Amino acid sequence: MRITLPMKRWIGMSSIMITLVAGAALMFSSGQAAMTKDTKLDRDAMTKYILATVKAARTIYTQSVIRKVKASGMKASEDWVKEDHAVMLPAQFVKALGYEIQGYELSLVGTDPLYKSNEPKTPTEKEMLSRLASGKENMVTFQDGTQYKGMSADFAISQSCADCHNQHPNTKKRDWKKGDFMGAIIIRMRG
Ligand code: HEC
Secondary structure, X not given: OOOOHHHHHHHHHXXXXXXXXXXXXXHHHHHHHHHHHHHHXXXXXXXXXXXXXXXXHHHHHHHHHHHHHHHOOXXXXXXXXXXXXXXXXXXXXXXXXXXXXXXXXXXXXXXXXXXXHHOOOOHHHHHHHHHHHOXXXXXXXXXXXXXXXXXXXXXXXXXXXXXXXXHOOOOOOOOOOOOOEEEEEEEEEOO
């Protein structure tokens, strides 16, 4: 078959169009990939910043506020609302911070928790808790179903952490000591 001039033009135009469309598609898809990567990075960094801030607030609460309160004859108590001379526990302080903020949940998970509500809620949370317990990492972030989560290792930074847990009526473990890995502060972003 003889290729006529209009046909040649048509073939030329078509190949230019195909190249343009394919090029645009390629650019779009690589842009999407880069964006997804960036978004993931941002969420990861954001989760870590929040965890680090909450952890710092909890440390200050335990080491400065509770210490001072104790020196003046008061104490940290689970029933602090009903008691006249008591302030909230470090764990309650973390949860209370979370109640003030919308969009994510702040809580604690434990290896030997005092309450069932502080057990890891999914197999992935359980796996991440043992990863933190191994001591290789201090903080992990991960996708878990529809939620993005972060966990920061929680150690008995003072003997009072260990003492109170050892004496609690619900405890199944009575030999906590200063420095032990007790669990993690967890942030669960709403899906
Ligand atoms: C005066 C008692 C007391 C002190 C001090 C205390 N805790 Fe707790 N802790 C509790 C109670 C009670 C809970 C459960 C509270 C809740 O979930 O509402 C808890 C919860 C936790 C949890 C979640 C798992 C679980 O056991 O239920 C972790 C982890 C934890 N505490 C670590 C610590 C660390 C680390 C410190 C020291 C910085 C500390 N605790 C100090 C009483 C105490």
